[in-house]
Amino acid sequence: MVRPHLSLNFALSADGRITSIAGISSGWTSEADQERFHRLRVEADALLVGRGTLEADRMTLTAPQNPLRCVISRTGKFDPSHPLFHTPGGPIHLLGTEHAPRKIKDTVGHHSTLAQFLERLHQDFGVERLHCEGGASLVRELAEIDAIDEIHLTWAGHTLFGGRDAPGLTGPPGDFLASSRHYQLTHFESLTESGECFLSYRRA
Numbered sequence: 635m636v637r638p639h640l641s642l643n644f645a646l647s648a649d650g651r652i653t654s655i656a657g658i659s660s661g662w663t664s665e666a667d668q669e670r671f672h673r674l675r676v677e678a679d680a681l682l683v684g685r686g687t688l689e690a691d692r693m694t695l696t697a698p699q700n701p702l703r704c705v706i707s708r709t710g711k712f713d714p715s716h717p718l719f720h721t722p723g724g725p726i727h728l729l730g731t732e733h734a735p736r737k738i739k740d741t742v743g744h745h746s747t748l749a750q751f752l753e754r755l756h757q758d759f760g761v762e763r764l765h766c767e768g769g770a771s772l773v774r775e776l777a778e779i780d781a782i783d784e785i786h787l788t789w790a791g792h793t794l795f796g797g798r799d800a801p802g803l804t805g806p807p808g809d810f811l812a813s814s815r816h817y818q819l820t821h822f823e824s825l826t827e828s829g830e831c832f833l834s835y836r837r838a
C-alpha cells in the first residue's frame with residue numbers, strides 16, 4: 635500500500651487503558667502531556683481521528699501549519715453543529731466506510747475503505763505525514779492493516795482505571811491481531827514532577 639507515514643499519540647494509564655469507563659480522556663494527564671500533544675501535531679500534513687474521539691473530546695484538530703483535518707466513521711453521521719465545522723483550520727475530509735458521509739458545507743467527503751483513504755491522502759492530497767490521535771477502534775483497524783509506523787505514548791502510571799470493557803490502545807479486550815506488530819524504542823523521557831513518561835517507538 636502506498637500511503638503516508640503514520641504516527642499515533644496516546645496517553646495510557648498504569649493498567650494500559652486510554653480512558654475510564656465513563657469515557658473521559660482529556661484532563662487526566664499533565665500539562666507536559668498537553669504540550670507534547672500539540673508539539674507532535676506540528677510535524678503533520680494531516681490529522682486523523684475516529685468520530686468517537688471527535689465527539690468525546692470536542693476536537694477541532696487545529697495546528698499552526700493548518701494540516702488537513704480527517705475524521706472517519708462507518709455510518710457517516712457527522713453532526714454539522716460540532717465545533718470542528720465552525721473553527722478555522724485546514725481542509726476537512728470526512729470518510730464514511732459503510733455509508734457516504736453526510737454532506738456538510740466546506741468539507742470533502744470520501745466513501746471508501748480506510749486503506750483506500752490513506753492511499754488517496756498520499757497520492758491526491760500530497761500527505762506525507764499523517765498523525766492519528768485516536769481512538770482505539772480506529773487504531774485497531776490501523777494495526778490490522780499494519781499501517782502504524784510510529785507510536786508516541788504518555789505512560790501515566792499515576793492512574794488506574796480498571797473497567798472490564800475499558801479500551802486499551804487497540805480497543806476493548808477482543809481478538810488477537812493476526813500477527814503481533816513489533817516496535818523499537820526511539821525515545822524515553824521520565825518526568826518526575828508529573829509522574830509520567832514519554833515514550834516513542836518506530837516500527838521494527
Ligand SMILES: NC(=O)c1ccc[n+]([C@@H]2O[C@H](COP(=O)([O-])OP(=O)(O)OC[C@H]3O[C@@H](n4cnc5c(N)ncnc54)[C@H](OP(=O)(O)O)[C@@H]3O)[C@@H](O)[C@H]2O)c1
Pocket residue numbers: 643644645646651652653657658659660683684685686687688690691706707708709710711731748767768769770771772773775801805
Ligand atoms: N488516552 C488517549 O490518548 C485517548 C486518545 C483518543 C481517544 N481517547 C478516548 O477514547 C474514547 C473513544 O474511543 P473509541 O474507540 O470510541 O474512538 P474512535 O475510534 O475515535 O471512535 C469510534 C467511532 O469512530 C468511527 N470509526 C472508528 N474506527 C473506524 C474504522 N476502522 N472504520 C470506520 N469508522 C471507524 C466509528 O464511527 P461511527 O459511529 O460514526 O460509525 C466508530 O463508532 C473517548 O473516550 C476518547 O476520549 C483517549
